[in-house]
Amino acid sequence: MVKKSSTKAADEKLLVGIDLGTSRSAISADNRKKKWVESYVGWPRDFIARKVVGVPILFGDEAVKHRLSLDMYRPLKNGVIKEGTARDEEAVKELIRHLISLVESAKGDTKIRAVVGVPAESFKVNKVAIKKAVAEFAESLFVVSEPFAVAYGVGALDNAMVIDIGAGTVDFCIMHGTVPLEEDQRTVLTAGDYIDQQLFTFLKERYPEADFNLNMIRRFKEEHSFVGKADKDVEVEIPVEGKSTVHDITEEVKRACESILPAMVESTLELIAKFDPEYQDAIRENIIIAGGGSQISGLAEYLEEAIGEYGPTKVRVVEDPLYGGADGALELAKEMPEEYWTEL
């Protein structure tokens, strides 16, 4: 591929792929810049808070750090923008503005062409709202469903299935050489956040004296998540009455991670069973898991075994779960014919 020459012309165009996620949002641009942020947007609660944090709006980690002084929004909680909630729409807009600013050249006079991947559920109900939110910052844009962007990025265009395991939702999508229809897609709500809640409950039951919060739980999950057989015991430090103490949480992590599996396996089987019987085998042998949840160790093997009862199954994990969606969206942007951009 020829690298685009960086002329300083006023009408220089920047192609971006954006993955708008419940938990994390990422952007990937054709100037080779890639950035991600936690999908948090925070506005200072009052003028004192405004003074303390020093800026009118905060994003991602910065927002989480100052959360006590902020009105915090996670605009795509549960995978959708809440209808009619102006602040959530505003938060989506700010988040997109922020993402674009991360990859834009300092001059900021480039014309942006964007492909935005959003959770499948949100694509169904909020696509117009999202389009509206991005329209302000982009010359032209396309909105697509997130698992579809992932599929396009990894070249799984025909007879393939993508399972995108996010924080708020697990999105399923069958690809068969066209834009997936609604019946080729499915969403379940037991995803990453659900694992956190389960793990929290299990640990509270087993170690009532231990002192932890959801943030710590999320970190434990991200570092140690697994399903099936444990490679080694999972031991973490959790304070008890102010004293850091080592706790064995192997069993709890396993139970929490496995809590999302039944719904996942069931949805996969149902979706495949509904598909043209001639191609069911081919799809089963071309399953791709993506999203943060694809990092759960042992997951691919577990799914291969569970779904394998219905026929030979092959499950692979995307190489870069963090940027899989954004890269896929960028790929779409790059290959989108010029007339489509201008006609839109």
Add this chain to the structure above:
Amino acid sequence: MRNAENAEIKDAILQGVFEENLTMSDPHAQADRPGRHTRHRSIITRVLPVLLITVLFVLVHFISDPINQQSTDPNAFSVKGATLPWTRIIHDQQGTTTIDNLFSSGTNSIAGPVISFDAQRLLSYKFLLNRDQARLSSVFGLGVQTIVIDPGHGGRDPGAVGSQGTREKDIVLDIALHLRDQLMESGRYRVLLTRETDTFMSLDDRVKFSNLNQADLFISLHINALPQKEFNVTETFYFGPPSDDYTLRIAEQENRGSEVLNRDFRNMIKKIGDVLKEQESATLAATIQHSLFTNMEKYDRVIADNGTKIAPFVVLLGVDAPSVLVEISCISKSEEETNLNNPAYREKITSSLEGGINGYLIQRESQIVKGDDNGKKIINESS
């Protein structure tokens, strides 16, 4: 991966993405003037036929007896005057120029240079046309006298049941009874319940009850249950074709008690054209949903606001009055079930429902008051 076959598939996919995005409304236009375009156009299409008929009627009237009309009518004035409402309409409503042409050519060729007619009548149309959002209830000055509250399910039909055994029918009945008392306090409305005890009542009977009592508003109360037990949602429906699978599923659930035949259903569908009912139902749904959600959110920070939705509920269709169906929250979430068992919590729900209904009533009354003198004259004239 990149062979010729793949490139062909990619072309098809990219075209699909393009077409899909093309069908979404134009974001730039929306950002400038949210929703105005379509509303504008729909008012024009609604009013245009009326206008044409009126013009024809007026013309025929004058052709038959122009001189007599002129001499007997004290309110008569000239069409050529600059203050005529027609000219204003042309300024305000784009697309009505054809009417103007039709009218003026008509006047020139048929009735001569000076025509006169009833000024009052003309003002009436001006009033209807110049309203941006012709809310028919305010145009016709319809006040609310009777409110029917419909606690869902009852008797042998428990509705949704929580894991602790809490039944939808009991919760909604309790809320309905309190809501009635609170609404009655103002002394301005007659408030009726479709059932005041734990008895079974078919959906058709509820519809009949409402129509028999000449309800002006009909509010059906329900509690939802979802397979995703950690999820809590509040949403308000009014009648129409379902917007997605999910609303269709809920409609199926709530329609189960209905013995309406297919044929009857089709006949009922004819009522959908009732613009007044739909406008008012949508407004009522929006105020209730807003009040309910903003209050519920204080107790369950993760409750989802599904907003107002359109769905084909039998109760909503059959009732003549503007009607909504409120799915207050989800009993399937165990924390919510615990809350619903708490009288103080139910009290809060009652108050926020009352707040929503009152918000609607105030809005409706102020619209009627705002409908200036011309508006009142129409009402007098038509009655």
